[in-house]
Amino acid sequence: MADKSNDPIAIWQTMFGEMEKGFNAFANKAMESPEFSKVVNQVGGVSASAQKQLGEVMEKYLVSMNLPSRAQMVGMAERLQGIEGQLNEIKALLHQVVRNDPNAPEGGHPSAPRPPRTRRPLSAGGDQK
Amino acid sequence: MNAAAGLDLASIPERIQSEVQRAIQRSIKGVEYFASSGPTLGSTPKDVLAVRGTMNLYHYRPVAEEIYRVPILIVMATTNRGYILDMVPGQSFIEFLLKRGYDVYMLDWAAPRPEEKSLAMEDYVLDFIPDCVRRVQQDSGETDVTIIGYCFGGVLSLLYASIFADGPMKNLICFTTPVDFREMKLFQNFSDRRYFDVDRLVDSVGNVPPEMILSSFEMLRPASRAASQVQLWENIWNDEYVKSYRMFDRWATDTLPLAGEYFRGITRDLMWDNKLYNDTMSVGGRKADISSIKVPILHAVAEHDHIVPYDAAKPLIQKIGSADKEEVMLKGGHVSLVAGANAIKRLWPKLDSWLGGKST
Numbered sequence: 185m186a187d188k189s190n191d192p193i194a195i196w197q198t199m200f201g202e203m204e205k206g207f208n209a210f211a212n213k214a215m216e217s218p219e220f221s222k223v224v225n226q227v228g229g230v231s232a233s234a235q236k237q238l239g240e241v242m243e244k245y246l247v248s249m250n251l252p253s254r255a256q257m258v259g260m261a262e263r264l265q266g267i268e269g270q271l272n273e274i275k276a277l278l279h280q281v282v283r284n285d286p287n288a289p290e291g292g293h294p295s296a297p298r299p300p301r302t303r304r305p306l307s308a309g310g311d312q313k
Numbered sequence: 314m315n316a317a318a319g320l321d322l323a324s325i326p327e328r329i330q331s332e333v334q335r336a337i338q339r340s341i342k343g344v345e346y347f348a349s350s351g352p353t354l355g356s357t358p359k360d361v362l363a364v365r366g367t368m369n370l371y372h373y374r375p376v377a378e379e380i381y382r383v384p385i386l387i388v389m390a391t392t393n394r395g396y397i398l399d400m401v402p403g404q405s406f407i408e409f410l411l412k413r414g415y416d417v418y419m420l421d422w423a424a425p426r427p428e429e430k431s432l433a434m435e436d437y438v439l440d441f442i443p444d445c446v447r448r449v450q451q452d453s454g455e456t457d458v459t460i461i462g463y464c465f466g467g468v469l470s471l472l473y474a475s476i477f478a479d480g481p482m483k484n485l486i487c488f489t490t491p492v493d494f495r496e497m498k499l500f501q502n503f504s505d506r507r508y509f510d511v512d513r514l515v516d517s518v519g520n521v522p523p524e525m526i527l528s529s530f531e532m533l534r535p536a537s538r539a540a541s542q543v544q545l546w547e548n549i550w551n552d553e554y555v556k557s558y559r560m561f562d563r564w565a566t567d568t569l570p571l572a573g574e575y576f577r578g579i580t581r582d583l584m585w586d587n588k589l590y591n592d593t594m595s596v597g598g599r600k601a602d603i604s605s606i607k608v609p610i611l612h613a614v615a616e617h618d619h620i621v622p623y624d625a626a627k628p629l630i631q632k633i634g635s636a637d638k639e640e641v642m643l644k645g646g647h648v649s650l651v652a653g654a655n656a657i658k659r660l661w662p663k664l665d666s667w668l669g670g671k672s673t
Contacts, residue, residue, distance in 0.1 A: 193332065200543065207536040215532065216502055225508035232517040258428045265366060265428070272364050280451070299375050301382040301455070303414040305669030 338550030346549060351559035355396030357407045362418070362448055367425040367432065367572070368441045370418060370448055371395075373407055377414040381672035383483050384416040384453040386445060388466035391437070391571060392526050395421035397564050397652050398463070401556075406651060409661045415672065416453060420445045420466075425572040430519035432572035434472070434579070435597030442473045446481060457483035459672060463651060464489050464621065468589070471603055471629070472596055478605040484671050485610045486664065487629065488651050489621045492603070493590040494583045496625035499533055504584045511580040515573040523568040530568070533619050561648065590628060603629070609637035611667050613660055615650035616642055639667065 214220060239254070246253045252260075363370040389395040398419070399407040410417050420442065425432060449458055460482055462470030467490025474482050491497060503509070514521070531538055541558070548554040571579075588594035594601045610633055614626045623642070630640040641663055645655040 191328070193328075197547070200540070204536045204540040208534045211535045212499060212533070215499055218502070218505065218507070221502045221505040222508045224503065225505070225510070229510055229513055232514050236517040254427070261426055262428045265426070269365050276363060276448075298416075299378055299380045301380055301416070301453075303377065303379040303381045304673055305666075 335550045339546065342549045342552075342555065343546075346555065351563055352401050352556055354401065354560060354563065355394075355399045356401070357399050357405055357411070359419075362452060363445070364423075365441075365444070366429050367423050368445070369421045369423055370445045371421060372452060373411055373417040373419070375416055376411045380414050380416045381669070382455060383457045383459050383672040384418060384449055384455055385410065385459045385461060385668075385672075386449050387417065387419040388442060388445075388460060388462040388470050389419065389421050390464040390466045391422050391469070391575070392465060392569055394564065394567050394569070395419050397648065400560050400564075400652055404560075404653065404657065406656065406661060409657075409665075413665050413669070415668075418445070418449045418452075422569060424523070424569050425520050427519055430515075430573040433574040433577075434582070436572075437469050437575065438472045438476065438596045438601075439599070442469060443477065450481065456481050459484040459486070459668065461486040462488070462490060464647070468492075468583075471589070471606070472594070472601045474606045474608065475601045475603050476596060476599050478607065482608050484668060485606065485608050486668065487610070487612045488660075489614055489618055489626060489647055490612065490629055491621045491625040492628045492632065493625050494587050495590070496622055497584075498622070500529070501584065503529055503532070504580055506585050509580075511577050515577045519573050520570040521573065521576045523570045526571060527566060527568040530565075530620065557653070561653070565648070590632075592632075603632050604634040606633050607635050609671055610635045610639070611664065612638075612640045613650060613663070614640065614642050615645045615647055617645065618647045618650070620647040 243253050243255070358374045359371040360374065361369065362372050387395070387398065389398075399405045402408060407417055407419070446458055446460075450456060458481055460470045460474070462468070462485075467487035470485060470487065471490065471492075474485055495501060504511070541562070545555070545558050548558075582588045582594060586593070589601075589603065592602050592604070610630070612626070612629050614621075614623055616623075618626075627640075630638050643650055643655070643659045643663070645653075645659070649655045650660055
């Protein structure tokens with residue numbers, strides 16, 4: 185069997201792993217400085233403001249083009265979400281009704297019979313306690 | 314062997330042959346990698362019990378002939394998808410629990426929509442979790458529920474447990490859950506209140522975009538993404554390595570946006586004022602003091618967690634009011650603690666031995 189300490193591939197892999205750790209540690213140290221926080225947040229703040237302004241311009245543009253704006257689409261989505269919620273409530277109620285019906289067909293979700301809740305942990309010997 | 318150089322000369326041709334074969338395999342498998350999709354994740358059979366905006370509640374179909382009385386509700390972190398706990402058969406925490414006879418539910422999160430930007434901490438702690446607990450009770454026919462919270466799902470579970478200390482939670486399990494946010498040093502610096510204007514960000518973008526969340530995670534280990542791609546190339550001949558890489562890479566980059574108000578609350582209350590640690594936290598006007606939690610608790614932390622360092626997670630067990638409390642530190646990182654080969658050997662059996670007797 186090849187000795188790992190002399191295997192050039194293994195040496196490269198170890199060196200690469202160490203380089204990764206070293207770079208991460210170095211970068212983490214740099215990121216702990218208040219200067220880093222200041223610069224990153226200044227850049228982030230500018231980008232967020234630019235995004236907001238772009239959004240406002242786009243909104244006006246869409247209105248002028250007689251297209252639905254984001255606010256209108258959001259309103260539509262809210263209504264859809266409300267309908268979706270109500271459908272889910274109805275579905276849950278139906279499942280409950282089916283489960284309580286003794287004549288309901290067996291098999292399939294969710295009326296399929298569930299296993300009994302009688303399990304106990306296995307003892308060291310493999311028997312249930 | 315050449316004693317002076319310590320070289321095994323006989324093995325050199327064998328080594329060269331092996332490397333040539335791997336180089337050929339890399340070319341073939343490299344093409345396959347880009348031409349094929351990754352493994353199917355999260356495929357354990359489940360039923361969707363409820364979908365309400367960002368909230369999804371699943372029930373996994375039991376596989377054991379006999380199950381424990383107390384059902385489990387898993388609360389996922391709001392930044393990531395729940396399939397980290399249900400990767401592929403043989404590497405799925407959910408599958409493990411089902412085979413061990415647990416009845417498993419999961420509260421998973423979908424990306425909040427633009428109109429959900431006003432969701433705040435109280436929506437998660439006082440509405441979504443109690444709603445899911447109620448639905449689990451209704452579906453299972455049991456009053457008691459065990460809650461498992463992963464990462465920030467653990468924080469939400471702690472807040473829920475401290476506000477609803479009288480029940481119905483029977484047991485609480487937290488995975489890598491931060492309590493002292495001062496100790497999340499890099500996140501502290503990214504959100505330094507002198508320079509980070511959370512109001513401007515939230516008011517500008519609504520929901521905090523997933524790219525920003527992903528970047529903040531990746532900045533914790535800035536060299537690791539490039540290094541992992543080099544390692545992928547080196548190991549692309551190895552199908553198991555590639556499968557595992559694809560699973561974890563897909564999950565890690567599948568980050569969710571965060572609802573704007575919720576992000577504002579986390580920044581102000583936890584990152585800036587460290588209210589959970591200082592016992593001053595309240596949600597929707599209700600005091601959330603973790604010393605009021607009395608149920609049995611297990612806290613699993615990872616030795617090499619770069620996202621939630623141990624110092625941030627350590628106070629949980631110290632501050633909690635339960636008499637039956639245990640912290641277990643296992644080898645691994647923030648993700649390998651709960652998924653992958655490490656978890657199969659370490660965390661999952663530990664959790665089963667701790668929880669089984671408390672689930673009857």
